[in-house]
Amino acid sequence: NTVSKAHDMERECRVLELLYQSGYRKIPKPVLYFEDAEVIGAPFFIMEFVEGPVLRNRVPKDWNFTEVHFRKLSKNSIYTLLDLHLIDLNISGLINIGKPEGYVRRQVEGWIDRYQRAKTDDIPQMDKIADWMIANLPANENVGLIHNDFKYDNLILQAENPREVKAVMDWEMATV
16 A cells, blocks of 8 residues: 555665665665564664754744845755756665656556545546647656755755755655
């Protein structure tokens, strides 16, 4: 099921190990994966603690963040994401964590299917959009690492300069 796959501790630890081995350091360093569920009731892994603030739904008042600060944080977040996309997937072994062939088609078909199963009203524009997305799937796909939950509250920022990204958390949904 999707929920159990989304919270696969062994997989998340493996992704962190491969990222660390590739030289990527904006992550908590993985320390140990322990699969015996008898210890705490489920498999788990230990990673290093990364000190720093996490931006959630409100900016702390003492940050005095302005538009300029958010612009810098946004740029640094994009650079962090770009660094991930520069990792050589074959050399790092990260190529093995996903199925890149047909990824975009699977995503689009999944979105459409979830919409169809959840819809309560007939909205012709949505059917038109779905048809357009299927008709306009890219002929060629670029292959890269996708975090799949990259957002401010999955970033640990530097305490002394919260416009700088120190680490990226929550890798359980990462794929290629």
